[in-house]
Amino acid sequence: MPDVRPPKPPTPFAVGDVLELRKPHACGANEWEVVRLGMDLRLRCRRCAREVMILRADLERRLKRFLVHATEEGSQS
DSSP: OOOOOOOOOOOOOOTTOEEEESSOOTTSOOEEEEEEOSSEEEEEETTTOOEEEEEHHHHHHHEEEEEEOHHHHHHHO
């Protein structure tokens, strides 16, 4: 019988989150800020300000770690 696992719940993203991706951008940075949410997400490079659209499933696969959660950033001030 094949190994049947329940599907992994989607990673919760919020506008303002800062992410580190596995591969660096062409400018050399690998820090991205979430600008827009939806089925696909808009990310802005923190170094050169280039914006890209990426499917949520692709982003979850490329995500290395969260650097800043938007909810944490607001509660610190």
